[in-house]
Amino acid sequence: MSTTAPTADPIPGVLTRESPLDPAAARLDVTVAAGDGWLHRLRTGEVLRIVDLCGNQAVDTLLYDADDVGRRYSAASTIRTNGNVYLRAGSTLVDGEGGALATITGDTCGRHDTLGGACSQESNVVRYGEHARHMHACRNTFLRMALDHGEPLTKRDLAANVNFFMNVPLTPDGGLEFADGISAPGRYVQLRAERPTLVLISNCPQLNNPCNGYDPTPARLLVWDAETAAAGDPDAPAAAPTTLPAVWRAGGGRPTDDGAGAAR
Numbered sequence: 001m002s003t004t005a006p007t008a009d010p011i012p013g014v015l016t017r018e019s020p021l022d023p024a025a026a027r028l029d030v031t032v033a034a035g036d037g038w039l040h041r042l043r044t045g046e047v048l049r050i051v052d053l054c055g056n057q058a059v060d061t062l063l064y065d066a067d068d069v070g071r072r073y074s075a076a077s078t079i080r081t082n083g084n085v086y087l088r089a090g091s092t093l094v095d096g097e098g099g100a101l102a103t104i105t106g107d108t109c110g111r112h113d114t115l116g117g118a119c120s121q122e123s124n125v126v127r128y129g130e131h132a133r134h135m136h137a138c139r140n141t142f143l144r145m146a147l148d149h150g151e152p153l154t155k156r157d158l159a160a161n162v163n164f165f166m167n168v169p170l171t172p173d174g175g176l177e178f179a180d181g182i183s184a185p186g187r188y189v190q191l192r193a194e195r196p197t198l199v200l201i202s203n204c205p206q207l208n209n210p211c212n213g214y215d216p217t218p219a220r221l222l223v224w225d226a227e228t229a230a231a232g233d234p235d236a237p238a239a240a241p242t243t244l245p246a247v248w249r250a251g252g253g254r255p256t257d258d259g260a261g262a263a264r
């Protein structure tokens with residue numbers, strides 16, 4: 001079904017939009033095993049669909065300008081640009097200078113987390129105990145992908161990430177909860193690259209909280225080339241305009257609120 005605008009979902013404030021793109025026309029169709037990772041370059045206009053094959057699987061994701069990885073996804077700037085802490089159909093993911101990296105052009109889940117961050121050995125020990133120290137963790141997967149694939153990414157580039165399909169609702173007083181997921185088998189989120197973009201994914205191996213339903217499962221990734229995507233989905237949402245002051249983008253230095261401080 002093709003729809004011009006995102007449509008309301010039964011969950012208040014949740015928007016969804018199905019995409020008419022045909023999986024048979026994708027130039028790439030791969031499955032990432034539970035706990036594994038993926039690093040891929042998207043050209044401008046290419047579209048990536050992430051399918052939650054079995055439901056309630058957190059897919060931790062980072063985005064970078066493929067030509068300057070210092071210009072990377074910024075949770076703070078993205079929340080400000082979209083005026084919402086959740087990502088959904090029509091949201092634009094931006095870098096620390098407000099420049100668009102990717103826009104969500106399809107989403108049948110309706111809510112994705114910007115705040116929960118990635119699991120790590122350290123956070124697993126703090127949250128779950130010493131026995132969790134050597135469990136697989138997203139931060140290790142990010143680092144392994146970054147170092148193994150010949151891209152100019154290092155540990156310091158692992159900033160605050162998106163958790164696709166993960167449900168981290170804000171409480172009325174601003175607290176965070178790791179809640180049971182709202183995704184289901186076959187639901188997907190779809191991103192259009194607004195410039196050459198590196199996509200780094202950890203298909204979360206977490207066993208100790210409900211982000212994966214205590215059972216990590218595979219994710220399917222499809223990529224359409226720009227021409228096929230534009231022709232197949234002419235009504236896809238446009239990128240949101242930047243909301244950052246022009247002076248921030250005029251060569252006066254990069255803002256430091258990209259959420260990367262804890263990772264340095």
Ligand SMILES: [Zn+2]
Nearest residue numbers: 119138204206
């Ligand atoms: Zn994780």
